[in-house]
Amino acid sequence: MHYINPITIAKQCTCQNQTDIEKFEKLGEILSMYKDEPGSLINSLYVAQTIFGYLPDKVIKFVASRLNEPVIKVFGVATFYSYFSRFPRGKYTIKVCLGTACYVRGGKTLLEKVKKELGISIGETTPDGLYTLEIVRCVGACALAPVVVVNNDTHRRVKSNQIPEILQSYISEVSNEN
């Protein structure tokens, strides 16, 4: 069984800078390995999302044809799981934890604050393509609640007045890169 770790691919892949044709080529290459493996649809969608950033119709149709599955089935799976996104995501995904522990320790207030600071609602992306706001139901750091996760960084015991500072630290990261 070839288990292809999407995270490894993401690291090797310079996908963001590639053209659609190159992305489809890459995806096609990986899907050919998955083709005869039972139950590989979810893994395939993981890979597709890593390469494209999200799952637009054309990608869903492509996956369906390569795996020889009906489009409706692929679409059904892609929309069932919250990990898969049908829309482009920002460079940074802000996940406010609304698990029970975070909820009772003020997660909701943090969510309101992030919404206000970014001017977007859950599931939306800022017009500059920097931030996407999501909620997450527990990341397992409950004893340090409330928790906000930005990409791979977990911020613990967050107070709502720290939100601007946390968001700002990523903007600085972006301007440093440029």
Add this chain to the structure above:
Amino acid sequence: MVKIKVGTATCGNAAGAQKTLEKLETLIQGQSDISLSQTGCIGLCYREPIIELEINGTKFLYGDVDETNAEKIYKTHIKDNKPITELLINQSNQHYSFEKQNRIVLKNAGVINPEIIEEYIAVGGYEGLKKALQITKEEVIATVKDSGLRGRGGAGFSTGMKWEFAKNSVNDKKYVICNADEGDPGAFMDRSVLEGDPHSVIEGMMICGYAIGANEGYIYCRAEYPLAIARLKNAIAQAEKKGIVGKNIFGSTFCFDIHIKEGAGAFVCGEETALMGSIEGKRGMPRLRPPFPAVSGLWAKPTNINNVETLASVGWILSNGACAYNKIGTEKSKGTKVFALAGKIKNGGLVEVEMGIPLKEVIFGIGGGIKNDKKFKAVQMGGPSGGCIPASLIDTPVDYESITATGAIVGSGGMVVLDEDSCMVDVARYFVNFTQTESCGKCTFCRIGTKRMLEILTRITEGKGVEEDIDSLIDLANKVKDSSLCGLGQTAPNPILTTIKYFKDEYIAHIRDKKCPAGVCKELITFNITDACIGCTACKKACPTKAISGEVKKLHVIDQSLCVKCGACYNTCKFKAITK
């Protein structure tokens, strides 16, 4: 000889353990008499980052070790040999009672380096598997049965019996699945075991595989746990290299392979039939049982599915014997159980206690009581399928039967502690919102009934509730219970029913008096400034809508028409001059 171990589990990393590790690395560079390694979560999450220092055999446990404190410990303790008492956990007044715990599942978490298989083997790891392979399958199953181990995933079904069913299913292909979906939001026992002691889970799966006659296993782990997935992959690879996973294990004819499947964010996939659907690459929707997985599971083959903690107990049971396990606990609930303490508790973290310990001992003894010394109101056990146990039942023994009698469930082991500032109607609404969002939609009552219950609860928290609402909720709750296919729908009403049972007065306060006694439901609270105000202007500055006016050293007032009830003033005031 000095040994330093840094806890780098999710909780440690969230608190900055990676920085501590880097700092220590630079500090000890080139000194061969100091070793540095990583370990899992020791369970004292509230004091992370945590390091353990071992100097010539004496151990010191330090908490709150950020970069600055790491340097301090290095200079003062390691170099000058003077322990820093205020940072020590095992000597400070915040002493965490490890004595009240009995660690079987968590025995290695925070002790060994989970990324090195030799460390697991050195503490007796894989001995249980070795032992199992020397006896017959029937004997293995008899041992597990005699131990009294019951499934830790929620339902508490006898593990030995489950294995026996799977063994008795005749088929050339069978599977073992480890359920590492840990869906209960607010619980992290399984995460800690997977990150801190992944080999114990692998060992348990293999013993199960041998007993039921399976040679392939899957671990279904939720995607929200990237570190757990990484540690599992590493552990499997190491075990394969050592010949522990793969062909002819320990010279026997037994072969076993393990794969990892990542979840994709759906709570219902924790339900066993949905989980198998998800492994098969489909939408994770539960199906009717029977046929049970033991007869027809993954790819229609006989399958045994167990929770992480269940499997992590099995190696110990085989090594130490059924009697060693079944003499712990109560008559019907044997052994130990791991609980995740979170919410309004002082010492949040993981504890492993013997079944039957009074709830009070866990929350006030080991957990240290309520944060900021507020009043304890209830503890939510069992997550979205569970319920709230009120303060009056604090002496309830923690075992399957006693907890179920209160209307809650032991569940997977999440304990979210609630204090006087928690609104029970809001908590019920929170959970129904959760189950409503996560319902797979197959059953009408689960899909629409939860939605109606959510609407009623939302209405109540907004002050628009009517007298009949409580009866409608109970009526709907019973219907959803009776007409749902899987555990999600069947148990979704539990948070509502238990809060109505124990906190009916709070519902009535919301409905009749339009008041939220805990001061949580925004629409039902008004902030006011009392005479205690000394005119420090702090609240005026904190208010985002400029609703507060007043001069220095004079009583301030809130313009209710501008107030958005964010509570910023309430949290800022140092003189308790603001009421809600």
